[in-house]
Amino acid sequence: MAGPTTYFDPTDSAGLEPPVRDLIERRARAMGSAYRLFYQDPVQLARGSGTKVYDVDGVEYLDAYNNVPSVGHAHPRVVAAIAAQAALLTTHTRYLSEPTVNYAEDLLSTLPEHIANVMFTCTGSEANDLALRIAKLATGGTGVIVTRNAYHGVTTEIAAISPSLGGVQSLADWTRVIPAPGPGIGFAEAVEAAIADLALAGIRPAALIVDTIFASDGVFADVPGLAHAAAAVHRAGGLVIADEVQPGFGRLGTGMWGFERHALRPDIVTVGKPMGNGAPIAAMLARRELVDEFNSHGRYFNTFGGSSVSIAAAQATLDVLRDENLIGNARVVGDYLVAGLTHLGRFVEVRGAGLFIGAQLENERVAVAAVNALRARRVLISAAGPANDTLKIRPPLPFSIADADRLLTELATALP
């Protein structure tokens, strides 16, 4: 590794307790080189509740990072739904199930009417993979346009449109990269140039796919030109895919979906991570005619996609999101946090919406130091962006004003 990162560096484990070092070594031996650990002093979590997690020694941490347990760690209603359904039955979608149909209808009711069908998968990667298959079949094109540091998943197909995984050299020859949003970037012009470049190579566009909070690009909530870019893609015969795996389900504090903030009208929407508050469930949602076209070419069945326990968890999560007004909370506490971060006067820029915030520091070294110092002060966050210089703050949605104050206080001390 070139310099410190927010991940554990195994060559620098001398400071750890022997039992922790032993466990890390056993882990590396069995699970191999792909697995990384957060922080130079890794955390061994044992339980969680709301916005707090506790390690095996009972030490409490404020979780300002994990977006998957979106309605709070071990939310009692989600836990009860999982336990009750697991005790009854776990099965797949080839048996008729009223709770599954109810959830499908409930989820679709949160989306524009033209998004008429849902197909359940297990992971956001699978949802995006399915979205691209559908887009390519429907358009007859293969070209895909993504942002410079995009991350959309880990299947072969999706890794080939995710420059944040292996760099641009790992992309497919039908992938075109546009700059990440930022000052002076004309998003619509960049997309138009990518369409023209595909045309020069004789490649018809299949889709523009955007994470509507541009998380791995460094968190950009407001991107002028996005709706115009979408229109250009439509004119060229391509589809627009809104990857809501990270921003979706109310995190941005205004409505359920990130694309609403940009006045986008996507043809396909993919959702995942927070959908089941940790239960593995994701989905691809699309216009009916796209789904019909796809299914006329072959069959699709995902054994675990929408299985009974995952659906029960997803329904409970959606119910809690509404009953506890967590979208409103994300807006109020998110605004408070942005103001507090800005007031600290230490950031190049503070960006974001709701409880998805990027706070940019002068460079990676400072950001990494802050992340590890915060961990030592029992607050969990991470860093993001192409230069890894941006603090990524993305807590469970019940994050309170008191939680925000604790984060701001610790951050003031942790920043060099």
Add this chain to the structure above:
Amino acid sequence: MAGPTTYFDPTDSAGLEPPVRDLIERRARAMGSAYRLFYQDPVQLARGSGTKVYDVDGVEYLDAYNNVPSVGHAHPRVVAAIAAQAALLTTHTRYLSEPTVNYAEDLLSTLPEHIANVMFTCTGSEANDLALRIAKLATGGTGVIVTRNAYHGVTTEIAAISPSLGGVQSLADWTRVIPAPGPGIGFAEAVEAAIADLALAGIRPAALIVDTIFASDGVFADVPGLAHAAAAVHRAGGLVIADEVQPGFGRLGTGMWGFERHALRPDIVTVGKPMGNGAPIAAMLARRELVDEFNSHGRYFNTFGGSSVSIAAAQATLDVLRDENLIGNARVVGDYLVAGLTHLGRFVEVRGAGLFIGAQLENERVAVAAVNALRARRVLISAAGPANDTLKIRPPLPFSIADADRLLTELATALP
């Protein structure tokens, strides 16, 4: 559709109760055209226990089909493990976790020593997708050899090696298809011919991938020449991937893995479906140097792969498999069932190992009639094979002699 299948035909729903028909229509409207239902009279399951499932009216069915709830529907130990872990914490692999390391070591201990690393995914599709990525990087080749009616998953990459999904016309130009096993088929010769054909096209082989029970090919337990085929692939610079998603975890009644029966020495092993008894977990296991080579090219992280609740479910499932001697039961009851099926004198051939049995009838019409007649007699099975003429019998592993007798009795009446 051309003629009846084992799936529900929506154009023939007149015989159903109005509330069932309404639910089916709502389902089709929301979930679209991909979703199929088993049986002309679909089953609406509400709960399960061991080898029995119960519909919403409390009617009991014998489950002779579902391989995912492998240690029995709603097994109390697995249910308790899921409920306990969900109440504590659900998180990912970037925090240190001793139960995860324990399970990784336990799983690896069931495999040959050269299979040294495990990477957790959510689904078998993701495991096979990762296996191919790794094989292609390690070999520098792209050619993949599969059997005629193979099914390995639903990602873009894996659909391109799964002729059972969309026919051979849906495959990639680097995919080569060999005949399904069967009388007169020289498996090693077919693989050698495929290698030669790849060479003619200037394509280097990356892998031979086989489901070691050849489920979608019609269930073939004994395939002469498979070990020789693997040797030919190795000589040509390719790898051998054992897809254990269906046969693995003891279903075949002799040891944990299907490849052991064929004296295969795979470079990569993929596992899934029964791994968590319904909890979404799967894995790719491989030689360490293959994993290292892959990780030197980029990063891989699967948010839900090996999350806390899935690992708890997988550990409980593995414990039950051993503590209840379910592999021994699969062998004894499987042998009894094969003898009983053969004794019925109605099958062209009865094939299989342990509790993975294919009973071939004269044609699809007879097989479909038998599957629907059995469903009416409250026994759940399905059909498989390229001609869809083979009854697929693949129950939860606690299937008892009494269960086998019930299946045989009902089958004797159900067969035309």
